[in-house]
Amino acid sequence: MKPFAYARPADVAEAVRDVAAEPTAVFLGGGTNLVDHLKLGIVRPDLVVDVRTLTSRSIDDLQDGGLRVGAAVTNSELAADRRVRERYPVLAQALLAGATGQLRNLATTGGNPLQRTRCVYFQDASTACNKREPGTGCSAVGGYTRYHAVLGVPAALPDPTAPETCIATHPSDMAVALAALDAQVQVLGPAGARTVPFVDLHRLPGEDPSRDTVLEHGELITAIDLPPLPAGARSAYRKVRDRASYAFALVSVAAVASGNGDVRLALGGVAHKPWRATRAEGVLRGGPLTEDTVRAAMAAELAAAQPQPGVDSGNGFKIPLVTRTVVATLRDLEA
Amino acid sequence: MDAEVTLTVDGTAHRLTVDTRTTLLDALRERLGNTSPKKGCDHGQCGACTVLLDGKRALSCLALAVAHDGAEIITADGLAADGELHPVQQAFLDRDAFQCGYCTPGQICSAVGVLDEVRRGWPSHAGPDLTADPELSHDEVAERMSGNLCRCGAYVNIVPAVQQAGGGQA
Numbered sequence: 416m417k418p419f420a421y422a423r424p425a426d427v428a429e430a431v432r433d434v435a436a437e438p439t440a441v442f443l444g445g446g447t448n449l450v451d452h453l454k455l456g457i458v459r460p461d462l463v464v465d466v467r468t469l470t471s472r473s474i475d476d477l478q479d480g481g482l483r484v485g486a487a488v489t490n491s492e493l494a495a496d497r498r499v500r501e502r503y504p505v506l507a508q509a510l511l512a513g514a515t516g517q518l519r520n521l522a523t524t525g526g527n528p529l530q531r532t533r534c535v536y537f538q539d540a541s542t543a544c545n546k547r548e549p550g551t552g553c554s555a556v557g558g559y560t561r562y563h564a565v566l567g568v569p570a571a572l573p574d575p576t577a578p579e580t581c582i583a584t585h586p587s588d589m590a591v592a593l594a595a596l597d598a599q600v601q602v603l604g605p606a607g608a609r610t611v612p613f614v615d616l617h618r619l620p621g622e623d624p625s626r627d628t629v630l631e632h633g634e635l636i637t638a639i640d641l642p643p644l645p646a647g648a649r650s651a652y653r654k655v656r657d658r659a660s661y662a663f664a665l666v667s668v669a670a671v672a673s674g675n676g677d678v679r680l681a682l683g684g685v686a687h688k689p690w691r692a693t694r695a696e697g698v699l700r701g702g703p704l705t706e707d708t709v710r711a712a713m714a715a716e717l718a719a720a721q722p723q724p725g726v727d728s729g730n731g732f733k734i735p736l737v738t739r740t741v742v743a744t745l746r747d748l749e750a
Numbered sequence: 751m752d753a754e755v756t757l758t759v760d761g762t763a764h765r766l767t768v769d770t771r772t773t774l775l776d777a778l779r780e781r782l783g784n785t786s787p788k789k790g791c792d793h794g795q796c797g798a799c800t801v802l803l804d805g806k807r808a809l810s811c812l813a814l815a816v817a818h819d820g821a822e823i824i825t826a827d828g829l830a831a832d833g834e835l836h837p838v839q840q841a842f843l844d845r846d847a848f849q850c851g852y853c854t855p856g857q858i859c860s861a862v863g864v865l866d867e868v869r870r871g872w873p874s875h876a877g878p879d880l881t882a883d884p885e886l887s888h889d890e891v892a893e894r895m896s897g898n899l900c901r902c903g904a905y906v907n908i909v910p911a912v913q914q915a916g917g918g919q920a
């Protein structure tokens with residue numbers, strides 16, 4: 416591991432200034448992703464600025480009936496909070512479906528959505544990867560694609576040598592729930608504070624796969640706000656994986672049924688970002704929720720999907736799998 | 751680059767100078783000579799390095815020692831009080847819940863954490879209901895202990911050991 420300086424400044428404003436002033440500096444939350452990456456040599460900072468004890472570790476009621484979750488609240492504490500379990504079951508379920516007890520006790524609200532992809536090539540510094548080393552190409556195309564994207568990728572088979580190619584997925588379960596909940600991210604940066612809608616936090620690879628989010632260097636997540644749900648709303652998270660426990664999602668679904676005919680759907684394991692299924696939501700709006708209408712809605716959502724060939728027949732299985740998972744999630748919610 | 755930290759390990763405070771890159775696991779094993787937490791994978795995947803960090807089970811291989819200056823750490827080595835084994839340790843003996851023993855200190859610290867989490871009413875992915883009081887069913891124990899891998903496959907006896915220590919059936 417490359418040597419680095421460690422700092423725990425007096426407050427968040429100083430932490431932001433410290434990181435902004437040093438191009439390679441990074442924030443440290445629980446460390447469960449960052450420390451792994453330091454060891455793997457895929458993040459090589461000169462300065463690590465610890466914010467775990469600087470940001471808030473409390474979950475506060477907001478005046479509108481929502482909740483403000485401080486960036487240092489652990490994934491365990493958030494999933495165990497009574498208000499979250501009762502009012503936002505989709506979020507508690509997503510957190511509990513992720514990682515393990517020993518990891519959730521360290522992992523933070525700020526760090527979880529900013530964890531990097533689990534693409535095996537990204538994590539292996541000996542391979543070409545546009546996300547890790549811009550311009551080197553993408554080793555995943557035609558390789559091991561079981562955990563890779565089918566949405567938000569070019570209609571044709573991506574060119575593995577092009578600098579913009581990346582078919583990685585975002586691995587966070589929590590983030591899929593936050594996308595369905597229309598959470599709001601409170602950010603403090605060198606230019607001041609701003610609020611970013613959670614659905615806009617993560618980006619598609621576009622021209623620059625190295626950037627996972629819209630945050631600028633030095634921008635710190637200080638809290639995540641959960642807006643209130645309408646009375647009678649129901650929500651759930653469903654994750655499909657290769658083992659019953661302790662595995663990343665092949666696909667996952669976060670659904671919020673507001674009770675007045677509107678359904679919000681977010682999909683995990685299918686794209687570079689937590690994928691808000693707005694086309695499917697549009698098809699379902701105001702109508703009855705039957706297996707046929709949900710299948711039709713998902714067909715519209717997945718019309719532009721591009722299954723990736725690769726070892727073990729690639730990842731085309733995700734298209735029927737995510738459709739069935741949405742059907743099952745909504746059926747359970749309506750039951 | 752070096753930093754000074756104080757770590758209280760199994761009740762004894764230690765002041766030491768560590769390289770900022772040192773994990774809690776390496777500080778315990780290499781600097782303080784406490785080899786009960788094991789290095790299985792060093793990447794957060796196996797659970798062999800599990801300790802109780804400020805009362806909660808945590809992976810010591812992904813925690814930087816500098817980031818936990820002032821922390822209270824309990825390892826499997828420090829669980830026994832006055833020569834009496836901790837109920838979880840006793841249950842692992844009674845139920846023959848290990849073979850080579852490499853994963854065992856991590857399993858035991860994790861189980862101590864699990865029983866505390868269950869007492870607090872923390873939910874799990876295996877529970878039928880997010881708001882019901884958790885019970886130590888086979889599925890609950892298997893889910894809550896899934897971060898501790900056992901290469902010998904002693905799981906069939908680990909689950910009953912955790913149930914026994916939790917005061918349940920089995």
Ligand SMILES: Cc1cc2nc3c(=O)[nH]c(=O)nc-3n(C[C@H](O)[C@H](O)[C@H](O)COP(=O)(O)OP(=O)(O)OC[C@H]3O[C@@H](n4cnc5c(N)ncnc54)[C@H](O)[C@@H]3O)c2cc1C
Binds near residue numbers: 449490527589
């Ligand atoms: C074996 C294993 C299995 C796992 N399984 C799952 C799983 O099934 N599902 C799942 O969702 N996750 C899983 N995880 C990932 C885990 O959830 C994340 O590592 C964790 O949530 C990251 O949070 P952290 O606080 O430890 O972040 P850190 O590692 O501290 O930081 C992660 C990133 O966020 C940045 N950062 C941290 N805090 C802030 C902040 N406040 N503002 C701005 N930037 C910040 C850091 O610079 C870094 O880039 C797994 C991890 C492991 C090791």
Ligand code: FES
Binds near residue numbers: 791793796798799800
């Ligand atoms: S050594 Fe820490 S989890 Fe394997």
Ligand code: FES
Binds near residue numbers: 848852853899901903
């Ligand atoms: S007893 Fe050998 S690894 Fe678990």
